[in-house]
Amino acid sequence: MDDLDEPATIPVIVKPDFVAQLPPAVKTTLQAEGVRPDAVTLAVQSDLGPDGRFGEQWLLMDSHDLWVIERHNGTANLRHKFPLDKIEDAKVERCVGNGLMQVTVDRQPHVLLHYSNELTDRFGRVAHYLHARAEYGDDVPVPDPAADSHTCLMCGRSLVDTSSKVCPNCIQRGKLFRRLIDLARPYWGKMGLIVIMLVAGVLVDLLPPYLTRILIDDVLRVGGGAGGDPTLLPWLVGGLLGIQVVRVLLTIVTNWMTINVSTRFTSHIRDQLFAHLKKLSVDYFDKNQVGRLMTRINQDTEELQGLVSQMTTFTLNILLVVGIGVVLFSMAPSLGLYVLIPTPFVVAAAYFYYRYMQPHFRRFWVARWRLNAMLNTFLSGVRVVKAFAQEDEEERRYHNRNMTLLNSRLQVDLAWSKFFPLISFAFGAGGLIIWYAGGRAVLADTITLGTLMAFLSYLGMFYGPLSNLTHISQALNRFLTISQRTFELLDEAPEKQPAQPVRTARLGGKIEFDKVTFGYDPYYPVIRDVSFTVEPGEMIGIVGHSGAGKTTLVNLLCRFYEVTRGAIRIDGVDIRDLSMEEIRQQIGIVLQTPFLFHGTLAENIAYGRPAATRRDIIQAAKAANAHGFITQLPEGYDTIVGEGGAGLSGGERQRISIARAILHNPRILILDEATSSVDTDTERQIQEALNELVKGRTTIAIAHRLSTLYNANRIIVINRGKLEEQGPPKQLMDNKGSFYHLVQMQTQLASLDGVAAV
Amino acid sequence: MTKAFEVVYLHPERVTFERKGDTLSMTLHSDASPEDAPEETSANIIHYPRVALRACFPVSDSTEFLSVRDATEETIPELGIIEDWSQLQPGSRDAVAAELGLHYFVPEIVQVFTIKEELGFLYWTVETDKGHKAFVMRNSVIHYAREVAPGHWLLIDVNEARYEIPDVAALDAHSQKLVQQFLYL
Numbered sequence: 035m036d037d038l039d040e041p042a043t044i045p046v047i048v049k050p051d052f053v054a055q056l057p058p059a060v061k062t063t064l065q066a067e068g069v070r071p072d073a074v075t076l077a078v079q080s081d082l083g084p085d086g087r088f089g090e091q092w093l094l095m096d097s098h099d100l101w102v103i104e105r106h107n108g109t110a111n112l113r114h115k116f117p118l119d120k121i122e123d124a125k126v127e128r129c130v131g132n133g134l135m136q137v138t139v140d141r142q143p144h145v146l147l148h149y150s151n152e153l154t155d156r157f158g159r160v161a162h163y164l165h166a167r168a169e170y171g172d173d174v175p176v177p178d179p180a181a182d183s184h185t186c187l188m189c190g191r192s193l194v195d196t197s198s199k200v201c202p203n204c205i206q207r208g209k210l211f212r213r214l215i216d217l218a219r220p221y222w223g224k225m226g227l228i229v230i231m232l233v234a235g236v237l238v239d240l241l242p243p244y245l246t247r248i249l250i251d252d253v254l255r256v257g258g259g260a261g262g263d264p265t266l267l268p269w270l271v272g273g274l275l276g277i278q279v280v281r282v283l284l285t286i287v288t289n290w291m292t293i294n295v296s297t298r299f300t301s302h303i304r305d306q307l308f309a310h311l312k313k314l315s316v317d318y319f320d321k322n323q324v325g326r327l328m329t330r331i332n333q334d335t336e337e338l339q340g341l342v343s344q345m346t347t348f349t350l351n352i353l354l355v356v357g358i359g360v361v362l363f364s365m366a367p368s369l370g371l372y373v374l375i376p377t378p379f380v381v382a383a384a385y386f387y388y389r390y391m392q393p394h395f396r397r398f399w400v401a402r403w404r405l406n407a408m409l410n411t412f413l414s415g416v417r418v419v420k421a422f423a424q425e426d427e428e429e430r431r432y433h434n435r436n437m438t439l440l441n442s443r444l445q446v447d448l449a450w451s452k453f454f455p456l457i458s459f460a461f462g463a464g465g466l467i468i469w470y471a472g473g474r475a476v477l478a479d480t481i482t483l484g485t486l487m488a489f490l491s492y493l494g495m496f497y498g499p500l501s502n503l504t505h506i507s508q509a510l511n512r513f514l515t516i517s518q519r520t521f522e523l524l525d526e527a528p529e530k531q532p533a534q535p536v537r538t539a540r541l542g543g544k545i546e547f548d549k550v551t552f553g554y555d556p557y558y559p560v561i562r563d564v565s566f567t568v569e570p571g572e573m574i575g576i577v578g579h580s581g582a583g584k585t586t587l588v589n590l591l592c593r594f595y596e597v598t599r600g601a602i603r604i605d606g607v608d609i610r611d612l613s614m615e616e617i618r619q620q621i622g623i624v625l626q627t628p629f630l631f632h633g634t635l636a637e638n639i640a641y642g643r644p645a646a647t648r649r650d651i652i653q654a655a656k657a658a659n660a661h662g663f664i665t666q667l668p669e670g671y672d673t674i675v676g677e678g679g680a681g682l683s684g685g686e687r688q689r690i691s692i693a694r695a696i697l698h699n700p701r702i703l704i705l706d707e708a709t710s711s712v713d714t715d716t717e718r719q720i721q722e723a724l725n726e727l728v729k730g731r732t733t734i735a736i737a738h739r740l741s742t743l744y745n746a747n748r749i750i751v752i753n754r755g756k757l758e759e760q761g762p763p764k765q766l767m768d769n770k771g772s773f774y775h776l777v778q779m780q781t782q783l784a785s786l787d788g789v790a791a792v
Numbered sequence: 793m794t795k796a797f798e799v800v801y802l803h804p805e806r807v808t809f810e811r812k813g814d815t816l817s818m819t820l821h822s823d824a825s826p827e828d829a830p831e832e833t834s835a836n837i838i839h840y841p842r843v844a845l846r847a848c849f850p851v852s853d854s855t856e857f858l859s860v861r862d863a864t865e866e867t868i869p870e871l872g873i874i875e876d877w878s879q880l881q882p883g884s885r886d887a888v889a890a891e892l893g894l895h896y897f898v899p900e901i902v903q904v905f906t907i908k909e910e911l912g913f914l915y916w917t918v919e920t921d922k923g924h925k926a927f928v929m930r931n932s933v934i935h936y937a938r939e940v941a942p943g944h945w946l947l948i949d950v951n952e953a954r955y956e957i958p959d960v961a962a963l964d965a966h967s968q969k970l971v972q973q974f975l976y977l
Contacts, residue, residue, distance in 0.1 A: 132897040143841055150897065
């Protein structure tokens with residue numbers, strides 16, 4: 035069964051020893067083709083067969099040919115053979131749950147094979163190589179398909195979850211704990227104090243039954259011998275009272291300290307997480323949904339806090355079980371053994387209880403989540419529901435989910451009501467055994483009555499902690515899972531910064547794109563070989579269909595992403611050599627959907643320059659055509675906007691973001707569809723503001739409405755990631771190329787006079 | 793030229809599909825194409841060296857409404873829709889079935905051997921209609937397991953590979969117990 039437990043790793047062979055590793059049948063097939071296996075330069079295995087089942091196919095290459103060989107039931111057969119020189123192009127395509135690799139030979143497309151998703155990187159590299167070889171000739175080096183793919187840093191096996199660095203098998207629990215303890219370094223002192231107080235608490239807990247024993251045996255002398263010592267009575271009762279007072283004080287202080295430490299510890303972690311988060315690249319935020327990151331930072335740390343407190347409880351219980359166990363055995367070794375009789379039942383009952391209850395609880399939570407999600411959808415879409423008269427249908431859906439919730443709740447309660455009496459019975463039975471065996475011992479005079487009573491009191495304190503300890507492994511596991519997720523985020527590599535950034539006094543604003551190729555996923559490029567130059571102070575318009583890659587160009591310039599090939603230069607310096615801060619300080623962006631932070635309008639305008647004076651802020655607002663409407667608001671510049679703040683119209687928000695850009699005073703200005711989501715009148719007002727903003731700056735304007743680009747120096751037309759045309763608007767119109775067609779199409783649609791003026 | 797919003801339906805008797813290796817090609821007899829098809833095609837036959845298939849309803853119904861696309865073009869434009877591809881000629885039908893089986897690689901789980909929870913991941917070992925498989929999914933039922941119809945579950949693993957359980961109730965008792973325990977049914 036062992037091989038069932040771990041996902042098998044699918045081999046990729048590039049090292050010289052692969053001859054030995056190739057399956058014999060594949061080798062035989064190669065030899066039949068007249069190829070010496072040791073001449074093979076690359077061998078990659080796919081885990082899907084041609085029949086659409088899990089299987090085995092090999093893609094092999096030597097310096098002349100490419101083969102695809104299928105292996106099935108120990109026999110191999112050749113599926114494809116192509117001379118490498120005849121391959122004109124190669125690419126990978128995404129399918130559902132798998133991908134395929136296609137080559138073009140004699141202008142005919144050939145699908146070579148399919149592979150499952152986990153192998154996308156490998157085949158992507160091979161396709162990339164074949165593509166490059168077709169373009170640049172056979173001196174392109176053969177890639178290592180396994181290079182920096184997602185393998186575990188510790189065992190080298192391919193990672194199941196590509197967002198982490200180490201596979202779950204390799205997470206060393208001990209190491210994780212050491213890291214956690216290290217992280218808690220500022221709280222070591224307090225934690226030590228808590229442990230001391232816990233020990234003190236346990237010792238105090240052990241005293242009362244001992245005093246009771248003296249009370250019964252030496253003072254009350256029930257059933258035995260002459261009268262007791264009545265003078266001891268007030269002392270003993272007083273002692274018991276004192277102990278209880280001490281116990282209460284100890285509990286209060288311990289709880290207070292535990293809460294204090296766990297809360298501070300988790301808020302410390304939260305701070306660290308946020309500090310790290312802000313260093314991560316935009317790429318990371320693309321790959322991780324907001325919801326998941328929110329969970330990591332909020333819920334996980336909160337749960338961590340609960341777990342830290344729970345760990346204290348566990349420590350206390352361990353101390354209690356050990357302490358009481360020692361006392362019980364030393365008081366009456368024979369009775370001590372009887373205590374052990376119900377122990378396995380208590381432990382087993384408690385263990386099954388947690389195993390059995392936990393799923394019921396989770397099921398209840400999931401059902402509750404589903405019901406809430408449904409309610410949320412209904413409330414946010416209530417107009418649609420009413421417009422389409424679907425109230426009854428929605429009610430039925432809600433009712434169904436509500437019933438599921440009801441049932442899961444009933445199951446929780448039922449399970450609880452079944453198990454609680456059973457557990458109590460197990461505890462009680464333990465007591466009964468002691469009553470019987472201890473009673474006999476008292477009657478036979480081997481122990482005193484006081485000892486028996488003390489014994490029974492200790493017993494009452496013994497089974498509770500013991501049953502609590504049965505789910506220690508579960509809690510510990512949860513604790514480690516959450517710690518692991520936290521460290522995963524902290525281990526995420528921050529944005530790459532140049533080791534020694536080139537310092538420039540002030541950017542002039544010349545931008546060069548030099549044969550830039552880029553894909554968010556490197557195997558699916560969205561920008562291909564784009565080159566253009568923007569002179570300082572020039573205004574460039576970028577146009578093209580939606581999805582053509584216009585915004586991607588801007589993202590690359592801001593270095594939100596790194597180019598796959600080629601280079602982007604500002605003032606002749608590769609942006610990879612400039613410090614991130616410097617690039618972004620010199621670039622101002624106005625986006626299509628302006629983002630306002632929660633805060634006053636003044637704070638929003640001064641976001642890029644918090645030290646700005648009120649005079650500067652008003653000046654910027656004035657230039658952005660925003661001063662007029664701001665002063666009309668009841669709270670003027672002090673109006674709170676953003677989440678839960680005043681509602682501004684799209685055009686007003688846009689003018690605030692322009693004011694923000696003006697105050698930021700960048701050398702390079704990027705306008706990403708700044709006016710495409712507003713009406714024509716607002717557009718005119720924004721356009722006026724923009725005209726003010728672009729003066730003396732290098733400007734790159736992306737626009738859907740071509741009318742907004744009439745005063746651009748040059749227009750760049752992007753089509754499916756490639757630069758199709760560039761030149762002054764007038765010249766492009768005369769050329770009657772793709773820009774001309776775009777303008778024609780828009781003129782037909784809306785007959786914009788701005789375009790006609792071009 | 794066809795207008796962008798017009799749906800072109802391909803008549804199952806007027807198209808033939810052929811599969812060489814894993815490459816699916818289609819021959820269109822022009823009667824099956826829209827009325828204003830170019831008359832220049834002398835034999836009224838157009839051959840597409842590689843087409844791609846997309847099911848409009850891949851989960852709920854995979855034999856109806858099949859979109860046929862030209863895979864040689866970068867945008868993979870739609871050539872037309874076949875309403876019911878089970879009506880294709882036998883050879884074409886097999887080719888289409890094989891292609892769909894490869895494009896939509898969604899193994900159906902027929903038996904669950906083990907499910908193990910560790911540090912936020914669920915490790916599954918299963919037998920599927922496409923062979924034995926071990927896979928890993930994040931232990932977040934809310935995000936990675938979807939009930940697409942009553943009792944019909946779709947699981948998404950860490951590589952975005954998909955697995956289906958068409959009917960939980962049809963699994964054997966051991967598998968059902970595991971699935972219920974970990975998917976909180």
